[in-house]
Amino acid sequence: MRPALVVGGGPAGLSAAHALAAMGRHVALVEKADTLGGAPILTGYAKLVPSGEWAKDAIGGMVRRVEGNPLIDIHRGTVVKSFSGEPGAFRARLSSGPELEVGAALLCTGFTHFDSVNKPEWGFGTYPDVVTTAQVEQMISSGRGVRCPSDGRAPDRVAILLCVGSRDRQIGREWCSKICCTVSANIAMEIREQLPGCNVYIYYMDIRTFGLYEDTYYWESQEKHKVKYIKARIAEVTSDGKRLIVKGEDTLVKRPITIPFDMVVHAIGMDPNVDNMTLSAVFDIKLEKHGHIAKASSYTSMCGTSRPGVFVAGAATGPETIDDSIAQGQAAAMAALAQLHGSVREAAE
Amino acid sequence: MPIHEKSLIRPENLAIHEDLTIEGVDVSGHWSTFIKSRAVTDYNEAMEQEIAALPGGEYIHRCWQCGSCTNSCTVNAVNPDFNPRYWIYLIRLGMEEELLRDKDIVWQCVSCNKCTYACPRDVNPEGVMKATAHWLELKGHTDQKPSMAFDEIFSAQVFATGKIEEGRIIRQFFARTGQSLFQDWLLALARGLAKRLPVGLLARLGFAALFRPRTSGWGRAQAAMAEYLGEQQAARRSALGIEEGAKR
Numbered sequence A: 001m002r003p004a005l006v007v008g009g010g011p012a013g014l015s016a017a018h019a020l021a022a023m024g025r026h027v028a029l030v031e032k033a034d035t036l037g038g039a040p041i042l043t044g045y046a047k048l049v050p051s052g053e054w055a056k057d058a059i060g061g062m063v064r065r066v067e068g069n070p071l072i073d074i075h076r077g078t079v080v081k082s083f084s085g086e087p088g089a090f091r092a093r094l095s096s097g098p099e100l101e102v103g104a105a106l107l108c109t110g111f112t113h114f115d116s117v118n119k120p121e122w123g124f125g126t127y128p129d130v131v132t133t134a135q136v137e138q139m140i141s142s143g144r145g146v147r148c149p150s151d152g153r154a155p156d157r158v159a160i161l162l163c164v165g166s167r168d169r170q171i172g173r174e175w176c177s178k179i180c181c182t183v184s185a186n187i188a189m190e191i192r193e194q195l196p197g198c199n200v201y202i203y204y205m206d207i208r209t210f211g212l213y214e215d216t217y218y219w220e221s222q223e224k225h226k227v228k229y230i231k232a233r234i235a236e237v238t239s240d241g242k243r244l245i246v247k248g249e250d251t252l253v254k255r256p257i258t259i260p261f262d263m264v265v266h267a268i269g270m271d272p273n274v275d276n277m278t279l280s281a282v283f284d285i286k287l288e289k290h291g292h293i294a295k296a297s298s299y300t301s302m303c304g305t306s307r308p309g310v311f312v313a314g315a316a317t318g319p320e321t322i323d324d325s326i327a328q329g330q331a332a333a334m335a336a337l338a339q340l341h342g343s344v345r346e347a348a349e
Numbered sequence B: 001m002p003i004h005e006k007s008l009i010r011p012e013n014l015a016i017h018e019d020l021t022i023e024g025v026d027v028s029g030h031w032s033t034f035i036k037s038r039a040v041t042d043y044n045e046a047m048e049q050e051i052a053a054l055p056g057g058e059y060i061h062r063c064w065q066c067g068s069c070t071n072s073c074t075v076n077a078v079n080p081d082f083n084p085r086y087w088i089y090l091i092r093l094g095m096e097e098e099l100l101r102d103k104d105i106v107w108q109c110v111s112c113n114k115c116t117y118a119c120p121r122d123v124n125p126e127g128v129m130k131a132t133a134h135w136l137e138l139k140g141h142t143d144q145k146p147s148m149a150f151d152e153i154f155s156a157q158v159f160a161t162g163k164i165e166e167g168r169i170i171r172q173f174f175a176r177t178g179q180s181l182f183q184d185w186l187l188a189l190a191r192g193l194a195k196r197l198p199v200g201l202l203a204r205l206g207f208a209a210l211f212r213p214r215t216s217g218w219g220r221a222q223a224a225m226a227e228y229l230g231e232q233q234a235a236r237r238s239a240l241g242i243e244e245g246a247k248r
Helices: A011-022 A038-044 A055-067 A133-141 A180-194 A213-223 A276-283 A322-348 B004-008 B045-052 B068-072 B074-078 B084-093 B096-100 B114-118 B125-138 B146-161 B166-176 B184-196 B199-211 B218-240
Strands: A004-007 A027-030 A072-075 A080-086 A089-094 A099-102 A104-107 A111-113 A130-132 A157-164 A199-204 A228-231 A234-239 A244-250 A255-261 A263-268 A270-272 A310-312
Touching: A004 A011, A004 A099, A004 A322, A011 A027, A011 A038, A011 A055, A011 A072, A011 A322, A038 A055, A038 A111, A038 A133, A055 A072, A080 A276, A089 A104, A104 A276, A104 A322, A130 A133, A133 A180, A133 A263, A157 A180, A157 A234, A157 A255, A180 A199, A180 A213, A180 A263, A228 B084, A244 A263, A310 A322, B045 B084, B045 B125, B045 B218, B068 B084, B068 B114, B084 B096, B084 B125, B114 B125, B125 B218, B146 B166, B146 B218, B166 B199
Parallel strands: A004 A027, A004 A104, A027 A072, A104 A310, A130 A263, A157 A199, A157 A263, A199 A228
Antiparallel strands: A080 A089, A089 A099, A111 A270, A234 A244, A244 A255
């Protein structure tokens, strides 16, 4: 029986590979980075939502489980160069040389963090103390703590700007990145715990801490940690030479604001993976209008793409949480197994 | 209004030179009009903590500005400027100058508690209104209301003796609020008493007025109350940064 090809070693890919191997299937896991773990590990996330576990422990455990599995062949620092054939009998040539015969392919290729330099009015790349949520995650996970990059001081006042690279037609990002509100509330609570004298303000258009994150993140951050939420879309971030100046309109008092801050954090969104055009060409699959991998019918072909035998899971299809990416990885494994068994049955008949 | 921002211009923010000539051009009057910036330039983070330190204000930080309090408000239905949701926002961000514009209506809260039952986050807006009115008074932004003077005279006498003597309360209240003791209703009351001459009652009134008796064993209760009140008042003074001995 031919192995399954899993592309991408993040939460969805690790989950899919493990699920397939648990069912006795051989798996070829191809990861373009030199390390498994995907965004949580490569970016260096701190404590995950909603478990509160450190990313290196939680996702690290998934990596070890896959690395220790004899049924899973791991190809690090490798991409798929070409892909052809029919469901049950695909051929995939890897950048490292070998050509694999595989029965199905699972694209767990994830996303790319929005690059804040594409919103220059908010100061990223101009002022060192304007950082992204990814950078704050790194400050926390590295143990160095939240500090202003310009001079290493602990900030007295931090602004978190939501929807940076999301819900913005001006830069062609018309989607909600789904996780940034909750992540920002999580980071705000972490800052308030580490630096009790530091006030944290979150500037929002809407708060979308969906489902059970409502009280455990949004309410908790307000009620226990006294994080302040202000309904304002910031116009620009400048500096008076000493501190950052956040300008905008406070919509609830109908007045302009120019407030000094020590640090401004961009809650960056999830872009389609920068490699999606290449993936689309190599695997001959369609992308949906935003540039994510297009799903087949959600109702009748779980985790399918526009090409039979090629499945997709996780943030490759659009902004997704880690938990749901893991669940989708297992669902894609299930769908791929059904297809692999179907091919075997057809061959026998 | 074609330009809605015009409605946001406040008269005190208009700067007009009545008599101004620039390079030989007379720009007196509205030709030289400037509008001062309405921009909020900083947050006062102490303000929320001060209100939160007063009874009723404890949960103000929970507010997420849904407006349930204002929607359900009895007073707001009569006076649209009475807006608890808005004041809570101003307090949370420390926009003191903005709050002070409404200092003379905050106290109009009738404590119907409709907001208390409407609030999805248990902010207790009615308590916040009380705390805010109290804060305005403690900070000297509003004058003491006559009812507050009455409360103080009344409670001072209870603390001192464990009981009240109405005649003295009335005398002190009128004196403190600068009112004449010769009120029509009081004169009518005195005349009625003189006509019927209830000897026993007048004797008891006279005794109470002259000897100011205390409830027996009052000393211990008084000491306990004084200690408790002292702690409460000291806590409030320190939360608001008010000097010892200043107005309560």
